[in-house]
Amino acid sequence: MPNQFFGHINKWLLLSQSDTDFASLFVRAWIPFNAWYVNHYQITRDRECIDNLKSDNNHFRSRMIALLQTNDDAAQEFKYYLAKLQRRLDMYPIPDAVNPISLRSIYYRENPIMSTTPVVENRGRLYKAEKLAGGDITLQILNKNNNNNTVYSYSHNKYEPTHFLNSLAHSNLSNNQRGVAERCYLEINPKVKENLIADGNRNVLRIHTINLINNPNLVSQAVIELLYTLRNKLFHGEIQPTRQNLSVYEPAYFILRSLLKDIQ
Structure with a gap:
């Protein structure tokens, strides 16, 4: 090249x-x-x-x-x-x-934030993203108004925005819910600038x-x-x-x- x-x-x-x-x-x-x-x-x-x-x-x-x-x-x-x-x-x-x-x-x-503070939106859904030991990434959305039933669950072996956004695109989440989930995901970016x-x-x-x-x-x-x-x-x-x-x-x-x- x-x-x-x-x-x-x-x-x-x-x-x-x-x-x-x-x-x-x-x-x-x-x-x-x-x-x-x-x-x-x-x-x-x-x-x-x-x-x-x-x-x-x-x-x-x-x-x-x-x-x-x-x-x-x-x-x-x-x-x-x-x-x-x-x-x-x-x-x-x-x-x-x-x-x-x-x-x-x-x-x-490396971004010291390993886990986001749980976010509860006005419809009672709780969002939390987490970076686990070894680099695995998880994001959960639970319904607080329905015994914490899982609304959406994401897991991957590394932080990879394209993979995450593709998962969101194939989910049943609304645009607003996807936006909240994406903000939580970005918060644990290992390479965030400060x-x-x-x-x-x-x-x-x-x-x-x-x-x-x-x-x-x-x-x-x-x-x-x-x-x-x-x-x-x-x-x-x-x-x-x-x-x-x-x-x-x-x-x-x-x-x-x-x-x-x-x-x-």
């Missing part, structure tokens, strides 16, 4: 001759980072290493959490560049406006000019995923190498550099 990004090659070749652009500096910073995490985990697959980085108490993530929680010069610099990165991503969506990389909408962990930008000014993690949710643990996981996604878009040549697009790698480079200081 032809590479859909082949047209970017000439622009990248021109940029590769520069020693000062931040995309190149980001790559140079990623190389020792890559060497460190491969050696640290004794795993060669980048995705597996990144997932481990997000979940354990390694030096890289511990330093980030410390920078998020303190306010010394190093912490202030880190927060300045993190806020700058988010602002740049808002201004210049990468890879595009439909699927932008952003702390406003990012999949960085918004790390705080709503309001109370109980927030103040990062220079932006407010993030007050959970440094989750923010650190999201930032690691954000940096890795930017790395992939760059390494695979998936973005148009315009001045605006590549400007996001200036704050990304300084963020990565500040986190590499204490890794062992």
Whole structure:
């Protein structure tokens, strides 16, 4: 299959001759980072290493959490560049406006919701979706007005929206009932994107000019995923190498550099 990004090659070749652009500096910073995490985990697959980085108490993530929680010069610099990165991503969506990389909408962990709160609609029907151990998905609709008789039952060995919607289409449920069932199903999507930008000014993690949710643990996981996604878009040549697009790698480079200081 032809590479859909082949047209970017000439622009990248021109940029590769520069020693000062931040995309190149980001790559140079990623190389020792890559060497460190491969050696640290004794795993060669980048995705597996990144997932481990997000979940354990390694030096890289511990330093980030410390920078998020303190306010010394190093912490202030880190927060300045993190806020700058988010602002740049808002201004210049990468890879595009439909699927932008952003702390406003990012999949960085499996959805922790394993079971929806039972929903009872006005006709007395109870809806509940559940993600079981092993990945099985179930959704039940019971009639509360008729001894909890089953109105609809769905079960599948994985989360697969097309399979679920096909089941709904062949059911006797009304359009309204299908809508409620679909909302319950979507709530347990294992790969749901989350918004790390705080709503309001109370109980927030103040990062220079932006407010993030007050959970440094989750923010650190999201930032690691954000940096890795930017790395992939760059390494695979998936973005148009315009001045605006590549400007996001200036704050990304300084963020990565500040986190590499204490890794062992």
